[in-house]
Amino acid sequence: MADFFSWVDKPLDTHAVLNMIIGAVVILAFILGVVTYSIYFQRKLIGWMQWRIGPNRVGPLGLLQTIADVLKLLIKEDVVPEKADRNIFLIAPILAFFPSFMVLAVIPFSANHVFTAYSNVGVLYYIALSAMTIIGVVLGGWASNNKYSLIGGMRSAAQMISYEVPLAMSILGVVLMAGSMNLVNIVEAQISFPYVWYIVPQFLGFCVFIISATAELSRTPFDLPEAESELVSGYNTEYSGFRFAFFYLAEYVYLFAMSGLGATLYFGGWSGPFLPGWIWFGIKVTCFIFFFFWLQATMPRIRTDQLLTFAWKVLIPLSIVNLVLTAVLKYLLH
Amino acid sequence: MSEETKAPETKAPEATKAPEAEAAPEPVDPRIEQATERLEFLRGKVVAKFGEDVLEAAELKQFQPTITIKNQHWVEVVEFFKTEATLGFVYPELMAGTDYKDYIEVYVLLHSFTLDYDVSLKTRTPRENASIPSITPLFAGFNWEEREIFDLLGVNFPGHPDMRRIMLEDHWVGHPLRKDYVVEN
């Protein structure tokens, strides 16, 4: 394995650069496919849950529906509202999208491949970068010069900042257990002695994680920034065409990334018997994604003040308790 | 004043009409009897409090005691109906305005839970500079009704907290529910 990550502690050479570029392009293509079909999956799944059929017109079983949608978005006029802050308005979706793609670098899709950064601060990197998306969202909401967008942007700032805290703290429990912030090492720690996925010792942490993750992803019941019935569409009300597609894409890339992170931290990532690692990873991620969609079809939306109270008064104390417990346990076992 | 005589007068055609439809014999419809009783009771209450002067008419409309009150006494009489303990007409049910070509009439239907029946109160205003004191301070439920009458019939309600048009745009000319309103294409 060390060969693949040789560039980590060596000077850059052409070979490594080429590897990185190929890696990035492959991942980008791959992730677009994943997003396309998770949207399809979402629509089909929620359709079934709601006694509907879901998309079934474009292509066999509606499989090309999302592609058609994306094409439509791409050829739409790029409308910039007259009173919008033009430059910020234009750049905001890109700001929102880039970090979502960058965080994928540290998530190990399988045991061996060149595309994962063997970073010793993988967890930190993920959290730090994913926080940057907020800037894109807030700027987009502000620059649209639309009151709904503004409120949506502000809501998402409040929400994401609040939920970053319990999210990071719940992950710290895992980091403590594995003794590493490197996601690859975290997976490896789960497949070596005592051979248990961290979902078991870190169950409390996982609960906090999954709730915070739902909030971070702004998915029902925490979809306040885009609360359709209140804010029309929230921060992306004024966006159309491919800029809207960027926001949309960012949302679903994060969905995948967060699912990947969850699978890696608590379910042993690519580890599993018989099947190759990437299939195991895929299965676990799909389960996570399914869970999020399931929630979306089930839950009503929580209110802003309840949302923040919940984060600060329930989740953060819980995650601290989890952290302390983990530390004590770890100390006693050694 | 001739309210005393007027009330049975208007009642009379009704009384004959109803049995006619049922092809019933002579006796008066018990519903009319009951309604007359109620009307006399209510009328007596008003007269005892304010005297005859506030009344313009007290009559039955089908089976409904209906008391017409003079414009300038409108608020105090309605307030009396609401606050007087033995009456207790606290529930505003309906307010409607009608353009009668000579005058505009505002009709209010109140319900009393103590007496368990309705009373109709009316007042009139000339069509020019139509104005009736507002009873919204008494019954908040007439807020929009009065605005609607202002909008569609052009009756001003001094004392109303928020006298604006409600259905039509602010710059609309004319009041559609008036009989002489001309619809433009």
Added chain:
Amino acid sequence: MGEIRTEEMLMNIGPQHPSTHGVLRVVVKVDGEIIKEADPVVGYLHRGTEKLAEDLQYTQIIPYTDRMDYLSSMVNNHAIVNAVERAMDLEVPERAEYLRIIVVELNRVMSHLVFLGTYLLDLGAMTPFLYAFADREQVVDFFNRLCGARLTYNYMRVGGVKWDTPDGWLDDVKKFVPYMRSQMGMFHELVTGNEIFLERVKGIGKFDAETALNYAMSGINLRSTGFNWDLRKNKPYSIYDRFDFNVIVGENGDCFDRYMCHMNEIMESLKIVEQALEQIPEGPVMGKVPKILRVPAGEYYSAIEGTRGELGVYIVSEGKDKPYRLKFRRPSFINLQLLPQQLKGQSMANLIAILGAVDIVLGEVDA
């Protein structure tokens, strides 16, 4: 740290907004997300029904009432024909009365199902909407078979109803009643116990019976405060005195009570439908009425318990075949008046919860 400078923001909720249930516009002044002032602006759907009615014969008015509260057209039909019949002292054949009760109560079920669906949609839950509409669809189909329309039925006539039931219709309705009951059990399981839902609606938009009476509220808005007032019981009309049903009242007058009242009223309506199906006699569905309806000169007011409250019709007649003045007491319009007081100091999210629970139909508000 110095004072943070804040500014109030004027926002237009509507007339084009997903949660105003039509073209209602609420101008709100918000401080952050807290509403300081709210001013509902109505009239975007004003079609002048009352003015139009002055040029129409009584039978011709019926289709116009369909378009007022378009979620419960049968009830509106009933309101106008009931008013004219009372004014003219007309007899309605038994079978027609029963058919009216059946369709009106089915319509109430249907309308409350729309409330259930849209209210949950307002609160961010999408699925109940589709479930409720799937069940509503069955009622719509019944009406479609009965009168050929899915939304604007124009089914009732002064003196009876237009059509007798098609073959097997009553049996199908009979089958629908227990099915709908079991569905209500499912809705309660899915929605009523949901913690987030309860958090969103309990104690929100509260008012007491006194306020409700002063604001002329009726229907569920009034009953949710614990005040027992249902025209079907208190001012009996048609043949409601023959059925055994309860008036559903709430306790606290909050959004949750209004939601529960809707849910329980569906059950009561089903009860009435069931009894009516058992009692319905054979016979004509149209009574003997004059070819041209002339309401005797005078003034008449009669009201029925509509889906959203007291649905009254005030007729001023000069003895002609057209009303001199026709006024509808439209419950949605009147129930909406309290909104500014209800909204003061609430957050944007509560605005949607409160407005949804008032259960307005803009066709009726604006008429």
